[in-house]
Amino acid sequence: MTTQVSQPGAVSRREFLKLGWGLLAGVAALEGGLAAVQFSLPRVAAGEFGGVFTCGPVEAFPPGSVTPFNEGRFYLLRLDDGGFLALYRRCTHLGCAVPWDPTTNQFVCPCHASAFDQTGQVLNPPAPRPLDRFAVAIQDGQVRVDTSRPLEREQFDPSQLVYA
Amino acid sequence: MSESTSAPDPFWKKLWRSAVREPYTGDRRSRLRLVMNNLILHLHPAQVPVRTLRFTYSWGLGGLSALLVVLLAVTGAMLMFVYTPAPDQAYQSILALNTQVWYGQLVRNLHHWAGNALVVVVALHLLRVFFTGAFREPRAFNWLIGLALLLLTVVANFTGYLLPWDQLAYWGITVGAGILAYVPVVGNWLSQVLLGGPEIGPATLLNFYGLHLSVIPIAMLFLMSLHFWRVRKDGGLSVPRGVDEAPVLKDENVTTFSDLVRPEAVWATVTLTALVLWSMFVNAPLEPLANPDLSPNPAKAAWYFLGIQELLLHFHPLIGAIVIPGLALAALAALPYLSGDMDSVGVYFRSRRGRWLAAFSAAAGALLTVGYVLVDEFYLDLPALLPSLPTLLSNGVVPLAALLLGLIGYHGAMRRFFRATRCEATLSVFVLVLTGFIGLTLIGIFFRGPGMALLWPWEVAGH
Ligand code: HEM
Ligand code: FES
Numbered sequence: 001m002t003t004q005v006s007q008p009g010a011v012s013r014r015e016f017l018k019l020g021w022g023l024l025a026g027v028a029a030l031e032g033g034l035a036a037v038q039f040s041l042p043r044v045a046a047g048e049f050g051g052v053f054t055c056g057p058v059e060a061f062p063p064g065s066v067t068p069f070n071e072g073r074f075y076l077l078r079l080d081d082g083g084f085l086a087l088y089r090r091c092t093h094l095g096c097a098v099p100w101d102p103t104t105n106q107f108v109c110p111c112h113a114s115a116f117d118q119t120g121q122v123l124n125p126p127a128p129r130p131l132d133r134f135a136v137a138i139q140d141g142q143v144r145v146d147t148s149r150p151l152e153r154e155q156f157d158p159s160q161l162v163y164a
Numbered sequence: 165m166s167e168s169t170s171a172p173d174p175f176w177k178k179l180w181r182s183a184v185r186e187p188y189t190g191d192r193r194s195r196l197r198l199v200m201n202n203l204i205l206h207l208h209p210a211q212v213p214v215r216t217l218r219f220t221y222s223w224g225l226g227g228l229s230a231l232l233v234v235l236l237a238v239t240g241a242m243l244m245f246v247y248t249p250a251p252d253q254a255y256q257s258i259l260a261l262n263t264q265v266w267y268g269q270l271v272r273n274l275h276h277w278a279g280n281a282l283v284v285v286v287a288l289h290l291l292r293v294f295f296t297g298a299f300r301e302p303r304a305f306n307w308l309i310g311l312a313l314l315l316l317t318v319v320a321n322f323t324g325y326l327l328p329w330d331q332l333a334y335w336g337i338t339v340g341a342g343i344l345a346y347v348p349v350v351g352n353w354l355s356q357v358l359l360g361g362p363e364i365g366p367a368t369l370l371n372f373y374g375l376h377l378s379v380i381p382i383a384m385l386f387l388m389s390l391h392f393w394r395v396r397k398d399g400g401l402s403v404p405r406g407v408d409e410a411p412v413l414k415d416e417n418v419t420t421f422s423d424l425v426r427p428e429a430v431w432a433t434v435t436l437t438a439l440v441l442w443s444m445f446v447n448a449p450l451e452p453l454a455n456p457d458l459s460p461n462p463a464k465a466a467w468y469f470l471g472i473q474e475l476l477l478h479f480h481p482l483i484g485a486i487v488i489p490g491l492a493l494a495a496l497a498a499l500p501y502l503s504g505d506m507d508s509v510g511v512y513f514r515s516r517r518g519r520w521l522a523a524f525s526a527a528a529g530a531l532l533t534v535g536y537v538l539v540d541e542f543y544l545d546l547p548a549l550l551p552s553l554p555t556l557l558s559n560g561v562v563p564l565a566a567l568l569l570g571l572i573g574y575h576g577a578m579r580r581f582f583r584a585t586r587c588e589a590t591l592s593v594f595v596l597v598l599t600g601f602i603g604l605t606l607i608g609i610f611f612r613g614p615g616m617a618l619l620w621p622w623e624v625a626g627h
Pocket of ligand 2: 093
């Protein structure tokens, strides 16, 4: 004789199936959500902004120079001591393009008047942090800037400079 | 079955009858059946309480919102045939629309102005629902659906703003997405997904195109259907009454066709005519082609975000752009579930005292806002006063706490000194915050010039 003995705390067949369907539905929803997110993730074309820029030979950038690269959305700076720094020109306040003002040696944002010094540090708010930078590498005497990822920082620090 | 001796009906008559289902004779029963049998008309009940027809109660604002949405769908579909969503062609296609397409400029103007008008009309509709207390049960959930529709309206405008790819579009969206990036933890990711990269580019345009032309309209259509359905299920419109009138339990009904449909048609015709006339004489703005190398000065977001952009000048971005608007939205959503002692549904501003307090709070809100902006601009420098604190605290949490305490204090003062009931005190706080927000928006639009300096409107216009 087979009788169904339901032990206390045991899961009935009905409950088990409910749980199973629930889990499956959950997994399906998760997969759908993940697919939607993956689908809408940033897409970057090679060779445009977002790729690696070859700026030129080291000698082309004398110490104390600021060279804009509009295509790459950055400034290549060579400080007086010869160190290279690439600054993303996007204002850290709300994203306007920050022009370099050679008369005052500052970056001054036209939108809400944030000002940054030559190393990108904030001289005047509302910008909450220094200009982001891009990684600089020097290979075979050529300066290369990788614009794939802006690097945020709390302040300027000499370790951010790259020397030939 | 009786064989008729007269000639059989002509084909067109049969077609007509098959379409309308029942002949219309004009008597009461026929008028009721007409509303029930017509897909569009049956959004309405067949008959409505005569009081709810009072124009100065609803101002027809919900219906006007729906009308504008339909107009936007029609003009939007026309624009689709001309517009190309690629950075090197978008601006050209708008120029071609303006100069080479018959009525192109007019259609673009209509779409532009209807979109802007929708923001205003939906906001006014929200205000009328709030001030008549119509958000209370059983209409609480419809209030939430309405809030979602308001958000969708703003997002629809925001995504459409980028499409012309002129300077206005490029930098308005840059600043708008910059605000989004301040959301804690996920902000950067959100703005990257929305823009399809770290900055506005071809991917952004395609994203916004997809959102603006399909995701948002479909969501709106769905929520609007739900909204209308709920209006009927919640017992129709809340019934208006005078300040000293007792709640109306039983009211005389009139037939929807045509006691409701006629004023609707008149109101729709009047506003459509006004909109067409306006669009004939005032062109939608179009600035030079977007230039990623050159930010204009000042760079402003779209006008409906300028209240928030003004907050950004006074608060740390996280507080000004995310926390304060977020709290305001949360308060609006919680309103029907939290507000107590309210038996004043249908009475504008709750009561006689409510009217008086609303006027008082509007004046107070305007004065306090202008006062605060001036003092903060010229005298108050919290980060300098509290140098040991990070700016998130000194320029964010500290003034936010002061603001919230001030609002609680205002609520208490209304209760104590003006003997306001709880719902009258809530109304007063709402009006205070509302006039504050309107004040900030007006300052942002008319009084901020280059570098976001405070100027007179005629000086701002000169730039
Ligand atoms: C696209 C946006 C919207 C459309 C097309 C729309 C449409 C309508 C329509 C046609 C009505 C019927 C009565 C009237 O015209 O006042 C209505 C009522 C109502 N709406 Fe909306 N609405 C929208 C947004 C909102 C918003 C933003 C809210 C508030 C958060 C809201 C809350 C309500 C409530 C509670 C009612 C019932 C009012 C009563 O019974 O007195 N709606 N809406
Ligand atoms: S975007 Fe540069 S200061 Fe606001």
